[in-house]
Amino acid sequence: MIARESRRRFLRETGALVAFFSLPCPRAQSQGASKALPGSLKGSPYLDAWIRIDREGKVTLFTGKAELGQGIKTALLQLAAEELAVPLERIELVTADTALTPNEGYTSGSRSMQDSGTAIRHAAAQVRALLVAQAAQRLGVSAESLSVSMGSIHALDGRTLQYGELVAGQVLHVQAEERSAFVEPGKRVIAGKSLRRVDIPAKVAGGVAYVHDLRFPGMVHARIVRPPSASATLVALDASEVERMPTVLKVVRDGRFIGVIAEREYECIRAARSLAARAKWEESASLPPRAHLYDALLRLPAEDHVIAESAAASPAGGKQVRAEYRRPYQMHAAIGPSCAVAELKDGKYTVWTHSQGVYPLRDALAELLAVPKEAVRCIHAEGSGCYGHNGADDVAADAALLARSLPGRPVRVQWMREDEHAWEPFGAAMVSRANAVLDASGTVAQFEYEVWSNTHSTRPGKAGNLLAGLHVAKSFEPPAPRPIPQPEGGGDRNAIPLYAFPGVRVVHRFIPQMPLRVSALRGLGAYMNVFSLESFMDELTLAAGADPVEYRLRHLRDARGREVIRLAAEKFGWSTWQRRPRAGRGFAFARYKNLAGYLALAMEVEVGRDTGAVQISRVVAAADSGEIVNPDGLRNQIEGGIVQSASWTLSEEVAFDDTRITSRDWAAYPILRFPAVPRSIEVHLVDRPGQPFLGTGEVAQGPTAACIANALADATGMRVRELPFSPPRLRRLFAAG
Amino acid sequence: MITLKVNGREVSVDADPATPLLYVLRDHLKLNGAKFGCGLGQCGACTVMLDSEAVFSCVVPVSAVGKRAVKTVEGLGTPENPGPLQQAFIEEQAAQCGYCIAGMIMRAQALLERSPSPTEDDIRAALAPNLCRCGTHMRILRAVKRASDKGSA
Ligand code: FES
Ligand code: FES
Numbered sequence A: 001m002i003a004r005e006s007r008r009r010f011l012r013e014t015g016a017l018v019a020f021f022s023l024p025c026p027r028a029q030s031q032g033a034s035k036a037l038p039g040s041l042k043g044s045p046y047l048d049a050w051i052r053i054d055r056e057g058k059v060t061l062f063t064g065k066a067e068l069g070q071g072i073k074t075a076l077l078q079l080a081a082e083e084l085a086v087p088l089e090r091i092e093l094v095t096a097d098t099a100l101t102p103n104e105g106y107t108s109g110s111r112s113m114q115d116s117g118t119a120i121r122h123a124a125a126q127v128r129a130l131l132v133a134q135a136a137q138r139l140g141v142s143a144e145s146l147s148v149s150m151g152s153i154h155a156l157d158g159r160t161l162q163y164g165e166l167v168a169g170q171v172l173h174v175q176a177e178e179r180s181a182f183v184e185p186g187k188r189v190i191a192g193k194s195l196r197r198v199d200i201p202a203k204v205a206g207g208v209a210y211v212h213d214l215r216f217p218g219m220v221h222a223r224i225v226r227p228p229s230a231s232a233t234l235v236a237l238d239a240s241e242v243e244r245m246p247t248v249l250k251v252v253r254d255g256r257f258i259g260v261i262a263e264r265e266y267e268c269i270r271a272a273r274s275l276a277a278r279a280k281w282e283e284s285a286s287l288p289p290r291a292h293l294y295d296a297l298l299r300l301p302a303e304d305h306v307i308a309e310s311a312a313a314s315p316a317g318g319k320q321v322r323a324e325y326r327r328p329y330q331m332h333a334a335i336g337p338s339c340a341v342a343e344l345k346d347g348k349y350t351v352w353t354h355s356q357g358v359y360p361l362r363d364a365l366a367e368l369l370a371v372p373k374e375a376v377r378c379i380h381a382e383g384s385g386c387y388g389h390n391g392a393d394d395v396a397a398d399a400a401l402l403a404r405s406l407p408g409r410p411v412r413v414q415w416m417r418e419d420e421h422a423w424e425p426f427g428a429a430m431v432s433r434a435n436a437v438l439d440a441s442g443t444v445a446q447f448e449y450e451v452w453s454n455t456h457s458t459r460p461g462k463a464g465n466l467l468a469g470l471h472v473a474k475s476f477e478p479p480a481p482r483p484i485p486q487p488e489g490g491g492d493r494n495a496i497p498l499y500a501f502p503g504v505r506v507v508h509r510f511i512p513q514m515p516l517r518v519s520a521l522r523g524l525g526a527y528m529n530v531f532s533l534e535s536f537m538d539e540l541t542l543a544a545g546a547d548p549v550e551y552r553l554r555h556l557r558d559a560r561g562r563e564v565i566r567l568a569a570e571k572f573g574w575s576t577w578q579r580r581p582r583a584g585r586g587f588a589f590a591r592y593k594n595l596a597g598y599l600a601l602a603m604e605v606e607v608g609r610d611t612g613a614v615q616i617s618r619v620v621a622a623a624d625s626g627e628i629v630n631p632d633g634l635r636n637q638i639e640g641g642i643v644q645s646a647s648w649t650l651s652e653e654v655a656f657d658d659t660r661i662t663s664r665d666w667a668a669y670p671i672l673r674f675p676a677v678p679r680s681i682e683v684h685l686v687d688r689p690g691q692p693f694l695g696t697g698e699v700a701q702g703p704t705a706a707c708i709a710n711a712l713a714d715a716t717g718m719r720v721r722e723l724p725f726s727p728p729r730l731r732r733l734f735a736a737g
Numbered sequence B: 001m002i003t004l005k006v007n008g009r010e011v012s013v014d015a016d017p018a019t020p021l022l023y024v025l026r027d028h029l030k031l032n033g034a035k036f037g038c039g040l041g042q043c044g045a046c047t048v049m050l051d052s053e054a055v056f057s058c059v060v061p062v063s064a065v066g067k068r069a070v071k072t073v074e075g076l077g078t079p080e081n082p083g084p085l086q087q088a089f090i091e092e093q094a095a096q097c098g099y100c101i102a103g104m105i106m107r108a109q110a111l112l113e114r115s116p117s118p119t120e121d122d123i124r125a126a127l128a129p130n131l132c133r134c135g136t137h138m139r140i141l142r143a144v145k146r147a148s149d150k151g152s153a
Helices: A002-014 A072-084 A112-139 A163-167 A200-204 A240-244 A265-277 A290-299 A358-369 A392-404 A417-423 A467-471 A526-544 A548-555 A559-572 A631-651 A701-716 A727-736 B021-028 B084-091 B101-114 B120-127 B137-147
Strands: A051-053 A059-062 A091-094 A147-149 A152-154 A160-162 A220-225 A233-237 A248-254 A257-262 A279-282 A303-310 A319-327 A339-345 A348-353 A376-380 A411-414 A430-438 A444-453 A503-510 A583-591 A598-607 A614-624 A681-686 B002-006 B009-013 B047-050 B053-056 B069-071
Touching (some): A059 A072, A112 A147, A112 A152, A160 A163, A200 B084, A248 A265, A257 A265, A265 B021, A290 A430, A358 A376, A392 A467, A526 A631, A548 A583, A559 A614, A559 A681, A583 A701, A598 A701, A631 B137, B084 B101
Parallel strands (some): B002 B069
Antiparallel strands (some): A051 A059, A147 A152, A248 A257, A303 A503, B002 B009, B047 B053, B047 B069
């Protein structure tokens, strides 16, 4: 391989090593991409794309991933600090920025540790090895005789070289190797520990922590006046009065895209409101009938993809079980509405955004603004927890379009609550059907599963993925929706059971046409498919007269899966559990995407038959995410995932009439509040030092839904197959029977 | 000009009297703690204290504040020198995205000032007006308990 060859030659000829620029290097690009390299080193193979050290020994770490509240900054710093032997506080971390960092695509799919964590760990270990080799040569001793600590290299005779001295004057970038010598698991002092997150102090004390908090000299505020519904057309807009308001700088109108810019935020909001009152729209009833949503979905044309098929003989007279499950549209519903700041200066745009993918967003903005990509820089700044593709990219487009009309002034756009609720791309409504034949012992002989779904990603890359791109006069065509292929899958994520069933057939019925705009919501199809499959496992358990834990273990060969199932059952006290009135227990298990983290859950609920309320009294989780970098960070994400999924499962459903989205605030789209969140959650972790990072961010979404369904069925004898299990729905079902 | 007492300091701001306190705090006084979440009194992201009471600053016109002392999360401490409740949130690592946290802290602060040893149910009831999307609830409850008399006892 060229990379290694050139490095060897370089070492031979000069004895010089790594890398390092004291100036920001704009070239973290992907020339020389190599498939064999670990993690994101594949796309950005040069070590100095990830780590730079200046003459003073200051270390700067670069990642193309973004902090979304998942604690990624801290975890990446831990990995780098460990392998570089530099105190964590002495490392500066630069996250997702199209001018500075590697292009790591989206921060999504629980992939940040696999992609960026793996790349950074390797890069750091290799940088250290190179520095040690360099020191050995300078000192005339063997590399093995040197030790490394606190950013310096020590010889046995007491001589010491600082990292900064070793890189001084040398400008070089070399490609990573495929393998690295990591600090041995038993000797790690930073990675694997529950270090406190670096971003939390500012968040609890009013520091500048979010894109919402950015304030630039000369910054102005803008708001968007959206159409009342997706297909509404603008008939008339009288902007003259608003334009005359003393604090209003500009009203921008381009087709159905209407924005207003003012010096001050509240004046801007008032101006936007009066502008909205002066806009006349024509609307049409273009939404599906909500009462028959699932029938409407099933009637849409679908492309069938058979994603798993293995034949087995059907047992004669085997018991058959069938079920259909449903999931409504659900929202990301961030607490802080989407926000961005954009500035056009000297023909270049700078956009501060909480997008999950600064590079794809840059490409989409360049197309929208009709400028070359080089004229747009996107810099990630944190937002409110997004959990997928929400309004982040759309508001960045809003800001960029408005900045175009006011060069030299940074324009801050923040959506109002109703913008966020009504215009974010939702998580897709879905239908699934499962069908199984059991043999005489109750074991599954044949299993079939079908899932109907829209796409689960309409993320940018293209101007037609941006709301503003759809609303401007010369509008952009949204790219044709496509299914995300297996093994990760989109609507069919986790549709293939991990259990060893002899006969299996799984079909993804992909529906291209989108009645409502949808995109990635945490877990994508895994939420629905694990809800369906793990509910169905309990239905089969019942038909087989078995125990849910035993029945799962009976069908599962995967050793790590079996271990988390046993652990969750044991910590919950599954075998000694005592039934109480109104209470029930449930179990669920999944390996996210069938290739990421494992999670098993056991849960107890109490059900109010008169109120229709389900109170989760206790949750016990057991997780295996490979090697753990920050145990507390992992627990935090799993606890959060359980609570969020409980909220989706117990209360969330986007409401609409035949024309408009009607869930426009928290009253019309309630999420779980404190009194209703679980009474207790325990998370038990299985650490696998030396094993790949598996990714955890989305593991809890599906199992939590199924676990609640199973506990609810256990408590009431009633199997509920349509989400959400909201009090009104449960009251209706209990009343009926 | 409207005169306010914010975090112990007297300030005058040039704002329309109808402006919600939230915008005065964020835009005139450049404080980051109180957040815009809904502007409707439904989520608590904007929670601050007026004297001893936790309020939604997004629905309180600045002219209605009067002589009451405004306290925001910045009034409890700094990232370098956090106050006791902020410290409890750090110790429990009670944040994911953290957007809701300043509001949570202010509502919890008001609770602890009037009731230093709340039960878990008291805390849940007191925090009910505030939403968190990240599901950080269990940690927020632990942090408030830790900062209470019961937690330190
Ligand atoms: S922003 Fe004030 S309650 Fe939501
Ligand atoms: S921590 Fe994200 S909203 Fe509460």
